[in-house]
Amino acid sequence: MANITEAEIRKIVENIVRSTSTESADKWTSTVYQGRKLIGIYADMNEAIDAAERGYKAVRAMTVEQREKIITEIRRLTVAEAAVMAEMGVAETGMGKVEHKRLKHILVAEKTPGTEDIVSEAKTGDNGLTLTEMAPFGVVGAITPSTNPSETVICNSIGMIAAGNGVVFNPHPNAICVSNYAVDLVNRASAAAGGPEVLVCSMVKPTLETANIMQTHPKIRLLVCTGGPGVVKAVLSSGKKAIGAGAGNPPVIVDDTADIAKAGKDIIDGCTFDNNLPCIAEKEVFAFRNIADKLIAEMKKNGAYQINRAQADQLAKIVLVEKTNKAGKTVKTVSRDCVGRDADVLLAKIGVKVGKDIRCIICETDFMHDFVQHELMMPILPIVRVNNIEEAIDFAIKAEHGNRHTAHMHSKNIDHLSAFAKAVETTIFVKNAPSYAGIGFGGEGHTTFTIAGPTGEGITSARSFTRKRRCVMADSFKII
Ligand code: NAD
Numbered sequence: 001m002a003n004i005t006e007a008e009i010r011k012i013v014e015n016i017v018r019s020t021s022t023e024s025a026d027k028w029t030s031t032v033y034q035g036r037k038l039i040g041i042y043a044d045m046n047e048a049i050d051a052a053e054r055g056y057k058a059v060r061a062m063t064v065e066q067r068e069k070i071i072t073e074i075r076r077l078t079v080a081e082a083a084v085m086a087e088m089g090v091a092e093t094g095m096g097k098v099e100h101k102r103l104k105h106i107l108v109a110e111k112t113p114g115t116e117d118i119v120s121e122a123k124t125g126d127n128g129l130t131l132t133e134m135a136p137f138g139v140v141g142a143i144t145p146s147t148n149p150s151e152t153v154i155c156n157s158i159g160m161i162a163a164g165n166g167v168v169f170n171p172h173p174n175a176i177c178v179s180n181y182a183v184d185l186v187n188r189a190s191a192a193a194g195g196p197e198v199l200v201c202s203m204v205k206p207t208l209e210t211a212n213i214m215q216t217h218p219k220i221r222l223l224v225c226t227g228g229p230g231v232v233k234a235v236l237s238s239g240k241k242a243i244g245a246g247a248g249n250p251p252v253i254v255d256d257t258a259d260i261a262k263a264g265k266d267i268i269d270g271c272t273f274d275n276n277l278p279c280i281a282e283k284e285v286f287a288f289r290n291i292a293d294k295l296i297a298e299m300k301k302n303g304a305y306q307i308n309r310a311q312a313d314q315l316a317k318i319v320l321v322e323k324t325n326k327a328g329k330t331v332k333t334v335s336r337d338c339v340g341r342d343a344d345v346l347l348a349k350i351g352v353k354v355g356k357d358i359r360c361i362i363c364e365t366d367f368m369h370d371f372v373q374h375e376l377m378m379p380i381l382p383i384v385r386v387n388n389i390e391e392a393i394d395f396a397i398k399a400e401h402g403n404r405h406t407a408h409m410h411s412k413n414i415d416h417l418s419a420f421a422k423a424v425e426t427t428i429f430v431k432n433a434p435s436y437a438g439i440g441f442g443g444e445g446h447t448t449f450t451i452a453g454p455t456g457e458g459i460t461s462a463r464s465f466t467r468k469r470r471c472v473m474a475d476s477f478k479i480i
Contacts, residue, residue: 028088028177028181029177030176030177030180030203030204030205031180031204033177033181033184038180038181038183038184039183039184039187039188039191039197039198040183040184040186040187040198040199040200040201040202041180041183041184041201041202041203041204042201042202042203042204043203043204043205045168045170045203045210045213045214045217046213046217048168048201048202048203049139049141049168049201049213049214049217049219049220050219051168051198051201052139052166052167052168052200052201053138053139053166053219054166054196054198055166055167055196055198055199055200055201056136056138056139056164056165056166057166058195058196058199059136059161059164059165059166059195059199060136060164062195064115064118066193066194066195067114067115067161067162067164068114068115068162069193069194069195070161070189070190070193070194070195070199071114071115071158071161071162072114072193073189073190073192073193074109074154074157074158074161074185074186074189075109075110075158076109076189077185077188077189078105078106078108078109078154078185079105079106079109079110081105081185082101082102082103082105082106082109083098083102084181085101085105085150085178085181085182085185086098086099086100086101086102086104086105088150088177088178088181089101089149089150089175089178092174092175092176092177092178093146093149093174093175093178093340094340094341095146095147095275095277095339095340095341096147096274096275096277096340097274097275097342100273100274100275101151101274103441104148104151104274104449105150105151105154107151107439107440107441107447108151108154108155108158108447108449109154111440111446111447112154112155112158112159112446112447112448112461113158113159113162113446113461113462114158114162114462115162115462117159117162117163117461117462117463118134118162118163118164118462118463118466119134119463120132120133120134124477124478124480125478127474127475128472128473128474128475128476128477128478129472129473129476129477129478130470130471130472130473131470131471131472131473132468132469132470132471133468133469133471134163134463134466134467134468135164135466135467135468135469136163136164136165136465136466136467137163137165137221137222137241137465137466137467138165138166138219138221138222139165139166139167139168139219139220139221140156140160140165140166140167140168140220140221140222140223140224140465141167141168141170141214141215141217141220141222141223141224142156142160142167142168142169142170142223142224142225142226143169143170143171143211143214143223143224143225143226143227143231143235144156144169144170144171144172144175144179144226144227145172145175145226145227145228146172146174146175147277147278147279147339147340147377148226148274148277148278148449149171149172149175149178149179149182150175150178150179150181150182151449152226152449152450153169153171153179153182153183153186153202154182154185154186155447155448155449155450156169156224156226156449156450157182157183157186157200158462159448159460159461159462159464159465160200160224160462160465161186161199161200162462163462163463163465163466164466165222165465166199166200167199167200167201168200168201168202168214168220169183169200169201169202169203169206170202170203170206170210170211170214171202171203171206172206172227173205173206173207174336176203176205176206179202180202183200183201183202186199186200187199187200211231211234215234215235215238215240216238220240221240221241222240222241222242222243222465223235223238223240223241223242223243224242224243224245224450224460224465225242225243225244225245226245226449226450227245227246228246228247229246229247232244232245232246232247232454236454236455242455243450243452243455243457243460243464243465244452244453244454244455245279245450245451245452245453245454245460246403246405246453246454247279247375247403247405248279248280248283248375248400248403248405248406248451248453249283249284249373249374249375249399249400249401249403249405250279250280250281250282250283250400250405250406250407250408250426250435251283251284251285251286251395251396251397251399251400251407251408251424252267252282252284252285252286252396252407252408252409252410253285253286253287253386253389253392253393253396253407253408253409253410253411253416253420254267254285254286254287254288254291254295254409254410254411255288255291255389255392255409255410255411255413255416256288256290256291257411257412257413257416258291258410258411258412258432259410259412259432260291260294260295260298261298262410262432263295263298263410263432264295264296264297264298264299264301264302265298265301265302266410266432266433266434267282267285267299267381267408267410267434268299268302268303268304268359268360268381269302269434270282270408270433270434270435270436271283271360271379271381271435272303272343272359272360272379273434273435273436274340275340275341275342275378275379276340276376276377276378276379276380277339277340277377278435278436278439279405279406279451280405280406280428280430280435280436280438280439280451281377281435281436282381282408282434282435283375283376283381283399284371284372284381284382284383284384284399285381285382285383285384286384286386286391286392286395286396286399287383287384287385287386288385288386288387288388288392289385289386289387292364292383292385295383296362296364296383299360299362299381300362303357303358303359303360304358304359304360304361304362304381305343305347305352305354305358305360305361305362306361306362306363306364307347307350307352307361307362307363308363309363309364309365311350311352311363312363312365312369312371312382314350315346315349315350315361315380316369316370316371318335318338318349318350319334319335319338319346319376319378319380320332320333320334320335320370320374320376321333321334321335332370332374334374334375334376334377334378338376338378339376339377339378340377340378341378342356342359342379343358343359343360343361343379343380344356344358346361346378346379346380347361359379360379360380360381361379361380361381362380362381362382362383363380363381363382363383364382364383364384364385365382365383365384366384367384367395367398367399369382369384372384372399373399389413389416389419389420392420393419393420393423393424396420396424397423397424400424400426403426403453404424404425404426404427404453404454405426405427405428405451405453406426406427406428406429406430406435406438406451407420407421407424407426407428407429407430408429408430408431408435409421409429409430409431409432410431410432411431411432412432417431426453427451427452427453427458427459428451428459430443439451439459445459446459446461447459448460448461452464
């Protein structure tokens with residue numbers, strides 16, 4: 001009890017108030033929203049899996065056109081209710097920005113691929129015809145994060161349903177109400193489009209124990225995990241087919257050929273989007289020494305506030321806390337009271353008062369500083385001066401810690417761009433744009449909130465949740 005923080009006490013009280021006020025029209029819990037019971041939410045993981053299996057059987061019996069109708073309705077409801085989920089997400093988790101969360105939901109609604117992503121292949125030759133189809137796995141068990149909670153539930157649901165699967169979610173406990181709201185939205189869309197009332201399922205109270213039941217249940221054929229290193233490791237050790245979308249720590253290199261004014265703005269725009277919660281967001285900058293001052297000046301024009309080294313060290317002691325891991329080793333981990341918080345709130349913790357126009361904290365550090373080495377997920381951006389492209393690439397790769405997740409570069413030198421892109425081996429590499437261009441927001445290509453680097457599916461979509469099946473007709477069905 002001695003170590004409990006004021007914010008933790010506030011959260012516990014809020015949860016108690018919410019959970020004891022289900023009759024009130026303006027309250028919500030993990031099972032009720034404004035007096036309406038959420039559909040598809042179960043107290044028992046085994047029951048949820050059975051319900052998801054019934055959902056799977058219903059999807060299998062549908063035509064592709066029927067599946068697409070449900071997905072169209074999911075898209076419509078997601079746009080219509082984006083603001084509700086955005087507000088709920090911020091209120092429940094205390095993290096992120098309402099307007100940015102609203103935009104993330106609209107992105108999911110508009111740019112997550114549906115059934116068009118499922119494509120069959122035919123091969124003909126002297127020996128006849130061979131058909132390869134993308135078939136569903138069956139019931140998918142999905143673990144979702146607190147950082148993009150309802151966005152991930154809806155994005156996963158669209159892709160998994162398009163692929164013909166049923167889904168059971170074990171959402172992050174800190175974002176359970178908004179995650180279950182999204183599960184209910186998918187089920188409402190299903191019912192409205194002529195599908196089953198319960199198509200996807202979730203838990204009243206997800207825990208590590210319910211996650212464990214899911215990971216070992218014989219009816220779960222595929223696990224899809226979006227979260228930090230601990231949970232990705234857990235699902236990859238499950239013995240089942242698993243898709244792991246894990247942590248990143250995206251570096252940015254800015255060289256002296258870049259458009260510095262644009263780089264300064266793009267980096268701050270990307271770094272502060274939803275208060276740095278997206279795993280792809282800019283986390284540390286390696287700037288060529290001869291343009292660093294100008295870059296910092298441009299960042300300040302775009303809502304950045306620079307702190308000095310002593311202040312950076314002071315803030316680091318607050319945003320990172322020491323914990324003892326399972327092996328008995330002391331490790332630094334991000335303080336949950338600081339993740340996704342506004343820049344002015346973080347600055348106030350070291351006694352600096354600024355207005356809401358300040359959206360990012362910048363500071364010059366050396367390479368080994370905690371701000372460079374840790375995935376903070378808050379609008380704090382360390383800047384390290386480098387002497388040349390070789391040093392920049394070397395630092396950036398080391399800071400990325402082999403996650404091979406996302407990296408960014410601002411440059412007009414194609415040799416530099418190519419050298420970094422090749423060397424860093426990330427799933428996403430964004431050139432001369434804010435990080436979110438990498439998930440289709442102001443950049444080409446589809447979106448996802450499950451970027452599967454460790455297991456290789458990359459920017460996941462419906463086809464990632466399928467298994468290939470072959471059908472061979474020997475010596476016939478060839479028309480030439
Ligand atoms: P987290 O790792 O704290 O939790 C993710 C989920 O896993 C939650 O539902 C949690 O309850 C559960 N969980 C944690 N440990 C578990 C275990 N051992 N077994 C089973 N379940 C377990 O995630 P978070 O803090 O909400 O999200 C932030 C992290 O996720 C960051 O590291 C971020 O980079 C990463 N992330 C990655 C992607 C991606 O697409 N690659 C997307 C979003 C977030």
